[in-house]
Each structure stands twice: as C-alpha cells, then as structure tokens.
Amino acid sequence: xxxxxxxxxxxxxxxxxxxxxxxxxxxxxxxxxxxxxxxxxxxxxxxxxxxxxxxxxxxxxxxxxxxxxxxxxxxxxxxxxxxxxxxxxxxxxxxxxxxxxxxxxxxxxxxxxxxxxxxxxxxxxxxxxxxxxxxxxxxxxxxxxxxxxxxxxxxxxxxxxxxxxxxxxxxxxxxxxxxxxxxxxxxxxxxxxxxxxxxxxxxxxxxxxxxxxxxxxxxxxxxxxxxxxxxxxxxxxxxxxxxxxxxxxxxxxxxxxxxxx
Amino acid sequence: xxxxxxxxxxxxxxxxxxxxxxxxxxxxxxxxxxxxxxxxxxxxxxxxxxxxxxxxxxxxxxxxxxxxxxxxxxxxxxxxxxxxxxxxxxxxxxxxxxxxxxxxxxxxxxxxxxxxxxxxxxxxxxxxxxxxxxxxxxxxxxxxxxxxxxxxxxxxxxxxxxxxxxxxxxxxxxxxxxxxxxxxxxxxxxxxxxxxxxxxxxxxxxxxxxxxxxxxxxxxxxxxxxxxxxxxxxxxxxxxxxxxxxxxxxxxxxxxxxxxxxxxxxxxxxxxxxxxxxxxxxxxxxxxxxxxxxxxxxxxxxxxxxxxxx
Numbered sequence: 001x002x003x004x005x006x007x008x009x010x011x012x013x014x015x016x017x018x019x020x021x022x023x024x025x026x027x028x029x030x031x032x033x034x035x036x037x038x039x040x041x042x043x044x045x046x047x048x049x050x051x052x053x054x055x056x057x058x059x060x061x062x063x064x065x066x067x068x069x070x071x072x073x074x075x076x077x078x079x080x081x082x083x084x085x086x087x088x089x090x091x092x093x094x095x096x097x098x099x100x101x102x103x104x105x106x107x108x109x110x111x112x113x114x115x116x117x118x119x120x121x122x123x124x125x126x127x128x129x130x131x132x133x134x135x136x137x138x139x140x141x142x143x144x145x146x147x148x149x150x151x152x153x154x155x156x157x158x159x160x161x162x163x164x165x166x167x168x169x170x171x172x173x174x175x176x177x178x179x180x181x182x183x184x185x186x187x188x189x190x191x192x193x194x195x196x197x198x199x200x201x202x203x204x205x206x207x208x209x210x211x212x213x214x215x216x217x218x219x220x221x222x223x224x225x226x227x228x229x230x231x232x233x234x235x236x237x238x239x240x241x242x243x244x245x246x247x248x249x250x251x252x253x254x255x256x257x258x259x260x261x
Numbered sequence: 262x263x264x265x266x267x268x269x270x271x272x273x274x275x276x277x278x279x280x281x282x283x284x285x286x287x288x289x290x291x292x293x294x295x296x297x298x299x300x301x302x303x304x305x306x307x308x309x310x311x312x313x314x315x316x317x318x319x320x321x322x323x324x325x326x327x328x329x330x331x332x333x334x335x336x337x338x339x340x341x342x343x344x345x346x347x348x349x350x351x352x353x354x355x356x357x358x359x360x361x362x363x364x365x366x367x368x369x370x371x372x373x374x375x376x377x378x379x380x381x382x383x384x385x386x387x388x389x390x391x392x393x394x395x396x397x398x399x400x401x402x403x404x405x406x407x408x409x410x411x412x413x414x415x416x417x418x419x420x421x422x423x424x425x426x427x428x429x430x431x432x433x434x435x436x437x438x439x440x441x442x443x444x445x446x447x448x449x450x451x452x453x454x455x456x457x458x459x460x461x462x463x464x465x466x467x468x469x470x471x472x473x474x475x476x477x478x479x480x481x482x483x484x485x486x487x488x489x490x491x492x493x494x495x496x497x498x499x500x501x502x503x504x505x506x507x508x509x510x511x512x513x514x515x516x517x518x519x520x521x522x523x524x525x526x527x528x529x530x531x532x533x534x535x536x537x538x539x540x541x542x543x544x545x546x547x548x549x550x551x552x553x554x555x556x557x558x559x560x561x562x563x564x565x566x567x568x569x570x571x
Contacts, residue, residue, distance in 0.1 A: 003380055007392050010377055013448065014395035017410040018402070024413075082301035085294040095568065099560045101305055102505065114319070114542065115312035138308035141301050143502070150498060154464065170293070184463075188456060199403040217403045233409070240406035247401040248394075 025237040032234045046238035056211050057239060060219040065246065067129060067204075067215055068197040071136045075193050079141050080186060083148030084174060088160075098149075101142045113206050120207055131207040132215065136200055140193040147192070151185030152178065195247060216243050313553070320547035326540035334543065341547030351548065353523060354531040358508060360439060361446070361527050366507035369447030371500060374454025379484075382462045393455070400452030408515030411445050415516075434517050438525035442513040449512070454499055461495035462488070494567060501563040505556055528552055 027034060028043040050057050086094060116135060125131040155178060163173035179186070204215045214222075220239045320341055324334035345351045377396060381389050402410075414422050415433040423429050433441050465488055473483045489496070511529045513519070519526035519534060526534070532552070536545025 004388070006376075007380055007388060010373070011392045011395050014392075014399045014451075017407075017414050017448070018395070018398055020413065021406070021410050078300045078304065081297040085297035089291075089294050095564050097302075099557065099564050100310075102501070102556075102560050112309075112312045112316065115315035116308070119312070134304070135308050138304045141305055142309075145301060146498070146502075150494065184460060188460060192453075195401045199401070201403070201405060217405055220403070221405045233413070236406070236409050240402065240409070243406065244398070244402055248398065 021237045021240050024234060025241050027234060029234050046234035047242075049232070049235045050238045050242065055219070056214070057216070057219055057242075059212060060214050060216045061242065061246075063129075063213060064198055064215040064217070064243075067132045067136070067200075068194050070129070071133050071140060071197040072190055072194045074133075075137050075140045075144055076186065076190055078137075079144030079189070080148055080179070080182075082141075083145045084152055084178065086145065087149045087152035088157075098146065102146060113202055116203070117206055125207070127208050127210040127213055129213065132200070132204050135203050136197045139200075140196055143196075144189050144193055147189045148182065148185055151182045155181055198243075198247060316546045317550055317553075319542055320550045322543050324543040324546070326537070326542055337543070341544045342550070344544060345548050345551060350523060350526075351531070354526050354528045357439065357525065358527040358529075361443060361510075361513070362504050362507045364439075364443040365446035365450070366503040367500065369443060370450045370454045370503055370507075371496075373447060374451045374499075375458045377451070377455045378458035378462055379488075381459065393459075396455055397452045399448050400450060404512050404515060407449060408512065411516055415441060435521050438517045438521065442516055442525055442527075445516060446507060446510065446512070450503065450507070454503060457495060457499050458492070461492040465491045497563055497567045501560060504559060508556065508559075509552065 023037070023039055024032060025046050026039040026042050026044070028039075028041070028045050029049075031040075034040075049055070086098070120126055120131050159177055159181070160170075160173045163177045164170070168176065199217060200215070201217045201221070205218045205221070208214055208218070211219075216239070220236060220243065319334075321336060321338060322334040323337045323341075377392065381392065399407075412434075416423075422433065423431050469487050469491075470483055473487045478486065509529050510527070511533060513525055513527055514530045514533060517525040519530040528548070529552075532545050532548050535541050535548065
C-alpha cells in the first residue's frame with residue numbers, strides 16, 4: 001500500500017508544473033492568471049497566436065525536427081561503431097580517452113560558443129543546419145559512446161565467437177548478433193540524443209539568426225522578448241505544449257519498440 | 262590530438278583479459294577497430310576538444326568581449342587563475358555548487374531515481390506507465406519552457422504553490438534560493454537515473470532475487486547483497502554523469518539568476534556572469550579551466566572505482 005502511495009506522491013510532484021502548463025495554454029489571454037484547476041472557458045486563443053503567420057513557429061518546428069533527427073541518426077551510427085570497438089578491444093590509454101572525452105563534454109557550454117562562433121564564421125557555416133547539427137553531434141557523442149560501451153561490455157564474448165564459428169564475418173557478427181542484442185541500449189541512447197538536441201538552445205541561438213532556419217526553442221524564447229512588458233505567458237505555454245509533443249511521441253514509440261525487442 | 266585520432270593500439274595478449282580470451286574477441290583487428298572509432302573521435306576532437314583548448318588558452322590572456330583588450334588580448338599567464346583563487350566570490354560559488362551537486366544530484370536524483378525504478382521494477386499497467394511518463398516529461402521539456410513553469414509555480418504573489426499551501430506572499434526564490442533550485446533540479450533530472458536503473462534492474466537475474474527471498478532475505482538485504490553488486494557499474498556511471506551534469510548545470514540561472522546577492526550563484530552561473538555579462542572572457546575562461554580540472558578529478562576518481570570491480 002505504501003508503495004502505491006509513494007508512486008502517487010512522485011506522480012503528483014512531477015505532474016503539477018506540467019499540468020499547469022497545459023491548463024494555462026487553454027486559458028483565454030484575459031484570465032491567464034486564474035487559479036482555477038480547469039480553464040473556464042476553454043479557449044484556443046493561445047494556439048491561434050502561436051501559429052499566426054508572422055510567428056514562424058510552424059517552420060521552426062520543422063527545423064527542429066530536421067536538426068534533431070539528423071543529429072540522432074548520425075550520432076547513433078558513429079557512436080555505436082566506436083562503442084563496439086571500445087568495449088571489445090583492450091588497448092592502452094582507453095580509460096584515459098574515455099575520461100578525457102567525458103570531462104571535456106562537461107565544459108561550460110556558454111564558453112565553447114566563443115571559439116565555435118569564430119570557427120563557423122571563418123568557414124561560412126553561419127545560418128546553416130550543419131552549424132547546429134555538427135556541434136550537437138559532438139556534444140551527444142560522449143554520452144552515446146559511454147552508454148553503449150557499457151551495454152556492449154555486458155554481452156558475453158562467446159556470442160561473437162559462436163557467430164564467427166557459424167561462418168559470420170566480424171562485421172556480420174556485429175550487425176546480426178550484437179546490434180539486435182544491444183537494441184534496448186541503442187533506443188535509450190537515441191532518446192537521450194534526440195532530447196538533448198531538440199532542447200539545445202545556446203548553439204542554435206548563436207549560430208543562426210535567419211528566422212527561417214531557427215529551431216523551436218529559440219523561437220519560443222524570442223517571442224518572449226518581442227513583447228517585453230506584456231509577457232505572452234499563454235503563448236509560451238501553448239508553444240511549450242507543442243514542443244513537447246514530438247518528444248513524448250518519440251519516447252512512447254521507442255519504449256514500445258524496446259519492450260518488444 | 263595524435264593519441265585520439267590515430268588507430269588505437271591493440272594489446273596482443275593481455276593477461277588480465279577475462280577468462281584468458283584474446284583481447285580482440287570481436288575479431289576486428291586494430292585497423293578496422295581504428296576505423297570504427299575514428300569518426301567519433303575526430304568529431305569530438307574538432308568540435309569539442311579543440312574549442313575547449315582554445316578556451317584554455319583564452320584563460321591565460323586578458324581577452325574581453327569589448328574594449329581595447331578585445332582587439333588585441335595580451336598574454337597574462339596565471340594572473341587570472343590567481344585572481345580566482347583569492348576571490349571570495351569564487352569560493353562562495355564553489356561551496357554552493359558542492360551543495361547543489363550533493364543535494365540535487367547525489368541525494369535527489371540518484372536516490373529518487375533508484376527508488377522509482379525499484380518500486381516499478383515488477384509492475385505493469387497504467388500506473389507504472391503514468392509515473393514513468395511524468396518523470397520523463399519533466400526531463401524532456403526544454404529549459405526555456407521549464408523555467409517559465411517554475412517561476413510561475415514559485416512566484417511570490419501569484420504563485421501556484423503559495424495558493425495551494427495557503428501562504429500567499431511567501432518569497433521562495435528569495436528566502437530559500439538554494440532549496441528552490443535543488444528541488445527544481447531534482448524534479449528536472451530524476452528521469453535519467455530512473456531510466457538507467459530501470460534498464461539495469463532488468464539485467465539482475467530474477468532467479469538470484471528469488472533464491473535470496475527463499476533464503477529469507479529482507480527487502481534491504483536483497484538490495485544490498487544481490488542488486489547492488491549486480492548493478493555496481495551502472496550506479497557508478499550514473500553517479501559520474503549526474504554529478505558532472507549538475508556541476509555544470511546552468512539552468513539555476515533561469516530561476517534565480519544567481520541571486521539574491523549571489524546566494525545561488527553556482528559555478529556555471531558564476532562563469533556566465535563574469536564572462537558574458539561582465540565581458541571578462543579571460544577570467545571566465547580561467548574559472549572554466551578550474552571547473553574542467555575538478556571534472557577531470559571527479560571522472561578519474563569514478564573510473565578508478567569502476568575499474569577496481571572484482
């Protein structure tokens with residue numbers, strides 16, 4: 001019984017702020033500061049405002065999908081290969097490399113922006129997708145490698161040896177035997193990479209100032225700035241709900257897929 | 262960078278390798294292994310390590326965002342580092358960061374995340390999915406959105422929390438800034454630990470737990486003697502990542518902006534304020550160097566623990 005009570009308590013702790021966002025997004029602008037648990041009356045005013053043509057929010061959602069999708073796919077491909085080699089081979093200095101990679105990936109992001117901006121200005125990447133994708137990949141890779149290395153290490157060595165005795169090449173053993181077994185780990189890592197990129201803000205806001213290339217998180221922050229004295233709280237909340245939907249659907253599909261695997 | 266980009270050297274026969282197998286169980290060979298690792302390391306080197314080294318260099322100069330030193334920064338050696346070490350604001354921030362990491366990461370996220378994973382381990386059905394979904398939701402929302410939410414929740418006059426508790430006018434963010442950001446960050450980050458422990462608990466053989474139960478082990482004894490040894494690697498990985506993330510987390514800025522009077526100015530916020538708000542890039546970079554060193558020490562410490570598993 002205490003177990004169920006504990007779970008409900010945790011659920012509430014997590015629910016309240018989010019619930020407030022959804023409810024607020026359905027209030028009219030006039031009664032945005034109401035305290036009633038449900039909007040009265042319900043209204044789509046905030047959603048209309050978000051999708052008004054001059055907001056460019058729809059376009060920014062597409063941009064976010066392009067950036068986060070590409071980053072996740074390429075990061076997983078590169079990261080899985082690296083993690084497999086790191087997990088299966090003993091070589092000197094491996095732990096040092098891993099430690100260095102993790103420590104560097106923790107470097108305060110706000111400061112990395114200064115050199116990256118100079119670099120991208122030099123090579124003409126400002127206002128391009130790759131200026132957001134490539135740094136996001138390098139930020140997501142350390143964790144991807146780290147996680148997947150842990151997963152591959154747990155799988156017994158006998159698996160590949162059996163596969164190879166059965167006539168698989170090293171690559172086929174990796175693709176046909178190891179990869180399916182690591183699928184839960186790969187899915188978890190995919191979610192992590194997708195979320196991190198989807199929510200990325202500092203790089204996106206620095207490298208891109210052309211509105212047609214901006215990602216959703218940057219757009220949201222900017223329509224706060226647009227109306228400085230009248231914070232568009234309802235519009236923000238509606239945009240927040242919309243930005244969350246791809247993340248939720250992504251997580252649901254991944255967890256469904258991984259529970260089948 | 263030569264070490265990171267050249268193909269890793271294969272140790273032909275390593276006596277420590279488990280069960281005496283060749284160190285190259287996958288049959289990759291050093292060349293192919295190098296080709297597998299190289300793209301990842303090259304990317305990390307070019308877009309993570311290289312900018313970081315650049316920042317380390319900036320820490321040795323008096324580079325500023327604006328003014329004369331912006332055009333031609335001068336080399337000042339360790340002056341910035343010494344400035345930081347003799348600056349009480351820096352030490353205040355360090356101490357606040359330690360509180361923040363211990364409170365919200367080690368105690369908050371790890372304990373809560375493990376508890377949820379443990380409570381949910383043999384559950385199925387809607388309640389499990391609801392709890393998991395909500396915890397994950399808190400974690401996947403963009404910081405920009407989340408900070409609006411919490412400011413609205415904790416607001417002094419119109420805040421939802423004060424309305425719920427019936428204490429209008431209680432200034433949470435002013436009176437208890439550290440508590441606020443600790444509770445906030447626990448709320449925000451628990452999902453990662455929960456998912457990691459959830460996956461790890463799935464790997465604990467049920468038969469081991471079953472025999473422990475049959476032998477009369479209590480819940481705590483099962484945890485201590487069966488579960489923890491099994492998932493030790495996961496616990497350490499989790500602790501490492503969570504500590505480092507929290508250590509460098511910038512989102513407290515969105516709630517309290519480091520205030521009031523620097524009472525919640527953790528190191529990441531401190532760096533941001535001196536480097537980008539005051540424009541002292543050189544000094545900010547030097548503080549970042551110190552942060553990086555602390556991160557390295559923490560990472561090596563955990564890796565030592567991880568390697569010493571027997």
